[in-house]
Amino acid sequence: MPRALPSWAIAGLSAALLLALWIGVTSGGLVRDLFLPGPRDLWDGLTELVQEGYKGRSILEHMGMSLLRVGAGFLTGAAVGTLLGLGMGFAPRLDAAASPFIEFLRPLPQLAYLVLLIVWLGIGESSKITMLFLAALPVAAVAARDGVRNVPSARLQTARALGASDWQVLRHVVLPSALPEVLIGARLAAGIVYGTLIAAEIIAGSNGIGWMIMDAGRFLRSDYVFAGIAMIGLAGIAIDRILVWVERRVVHWAGR
């Protein structure tokens, strides 16, 4: 039996294969640069963006604005969602009261209420961040609620039998047991917030990496579009890695 390849080698190979395919297809003139820019075009577009910025703003400014929005929407949405979800898992009455709204909000496409957000909150940052907040909240809430619900009842009963108060049960049994699912919920929420970014930046934009991708796409400037996608994709991976790192640090006991 051949020795199994380590997963990083497989990841590297698949990236190399894609790169070779990309170079082959674009350099042979098989597709027009409008549809798929070659590595050279993409590099030129990327350096142009870095050196000259896009429509009056540097690329760092665009990226920074987007990350700020994602950060604010994610942190507020995940925090409120988690608190709400913990409460829902702990108190069936709260669950009954809040569930319909959470279930309604969760699958709702954010573009559906875009104009409403503008009318209510205006075109500034608050409407954009609210949209991201609303995207994160239900995901985090459902994960936290399920985390609490999935705490083995034997653990709860044992704690109560040993004379623990409600607060002690929550603090020492429920929270540690639910935390792994809460953090998985946070990762899911981060992904969804990130995915909603472009929709949020449709609201009266003239900055942000999501807006830049859309604006460049209007006239098929596919080099800028691909450069933007590359930036947003890499930043997305970085955010996810950070959350995984936090997860490992905080809930090292998960699965044990």
Next chain:
Amino acid sequence: MNGMGLTRRGALLGAGAGVLAARRAWAAAPPGVNIGFFTETKPTMVAKNLGWFEEGAGAKLAWTEMGSGADINTAITAGSCDIGLATGSVATAAAISQGLPLQLVGIVDNIGPGEDMTVRTAAGIKSPADFKGKKVATPFGSTSHFRLLGFLKTNGLTQRDVTVLDMKPAAIQAAWSRGEIDAAYVWPPARSKIAENGGTPLKTWDTLEKAGYVIADLIVVRTGFAQQYPDAVVGFLKAYDRALAMWQDKPEEAAVIVAKEAGVTPAVATADMKEYDFVPFREQAGPQWLGAPGVPGKFAQVLKSTADFLVEQRSIRNAPGLDAFQKAINTDFIRKAFG
């Protein structure tokens, strides 16, 4: 509205079956035509509503409402749109520069005063200098955006002096009602709605037009479609010409139909349509507009300078020479229909 369209289409298919059969006998009619369009207050809506386009093209039409002329470009490139109805000259100039597979076959209107600046009366904007520090919204990539950038440039203003916001017409109306933007460069019906809602028109189009910022709405056809089904294109142009004649002869009747399609009152439809300069097809195949074989039209130069401006804005990479724009204009269909 969709359901109504379907029944209308059904009725028309029944009534026009004879016509269709006759057509098929001498010319290959397309099995179906994909039209990219915008809901707007123009005679095009008359021809759409009364089924004239369908009759003229001799085929079933699939109407898709587009968000912008750029969307029409993308759809044509992907082969999922055959005719772009009243797409903007800015998007078309970009398309020709990028060598997209489309031809310009006719002009619907010279936009002229149809798209212009509206300022919030309370913002106290009287002259270009008053725009400093103000927020102006426009749908990016549109003919209005092009004019607005021209307005800033000719008045020595930069996008650091004025905050230019990218908003769709519906979003402009929403933000306007909250008093969040000071001005907007947009087309009707959004333009008339914000004007009613505490806005004052600020005339910029005449000086801008003289400075070369000419904008127009055009009919573009996917090159493959134009080659394969020339008769459908001719019939389509004739249908629009009939609608334009109706607007000129029986304006009240036309306005009622346009109003129904656009969701405005007939009075608003009439007022909007009076703003546009609808150029009759018979005048287009001359040096003043699109030209004819051996007689280059002025419009190619309009497209060329639009494209050069887009390159300056880094919206497109580069613009070809004037001849590329002349080649992309095809007046065969107009001359066949009205010659």
